[in-house]
Amino acid sequence: MERSKILYAEDDETIAFLIQDSLENHYDISCYRDGKSALEAFNKENFDICLLDIMMPELNGFELAERIREKNTEIPIIFISAKALKEDRIKGLKIGADDYLVKPFSIEELILKIEVFLRRSKKTTSVPSKFKVGKYTFDPKNYTLQNAENIITLTQRESDLLLYFTSNKNTVLKRQDILKAIWGDDDYFMGRSLDVFISRLRKVLADEENIVIENLHGIGFRFSEK
Secondary structure, X not given: XXXXXXXXXXXXHHHHHXXXXXXXXXXXXXXXOOHHHHHHHHHHOOOOEEEXXXXXXXXXXXXXXXXXXXXXXXXXXXXXXXXXXXXXXXXXXXXXXXXXXXXXXXXXXXXXXXXXXXXXXXXXXXXXXXXXXXXXXXXXXXXXXXXXXXXXXXXXXXXXXXXXXXHOOOOEEEHHHHHHHHOOOOOHHHHHHHHHHHHHHHHHOOXXXXXXXXXXXXXEEEEEEO
16 A cells, blocks of 8 residues: 655754654655755655644745645645744644644654544545535535636635535534534634634635624534525
């Protein structure tokens, strides 16, 4: 069976060795010590997921993620960084990352997160075919929204969230249920992540007058389509 390919960018030699050594029994992992060489590799090869440190020479992790997203909006990106400030986490998610893991962390937790994203990336049979969302045709398998004028490519997390909403239209959805269904956890940071991704979906669907993602204070959300 072909192993999943990981692009790993980390400038700390010790940390890079430990993570690469721990993951190479499970995955085909390529490690780069600066953002520039990681980007060059990304442009030449096909990877299944990206693990990015933030504080790196040439291109930092935020800049690298932006460049990756310009070329590929679907590949899962996980930041792994010692930068633990809430502002850094939110910035990473707004750039287009799917998750943010703060050092130090356990290898077991990292592998769990990698597997969650790889399974979602490779899902085929359980995902419905194309269907209408407002004026758009939503293709969950390819993460796209398309109308007569244009095609919008979503990130995997955005697509998962939109699919969950459309599968539960006109229903009050509790925050913790959404978080467990999409993130697998309902801690504080994941809750902030949810708010970021809902904001991004609202911008994508801003021209859809008949679609509302309603914030129910203290409860959760309701996705309505008139």
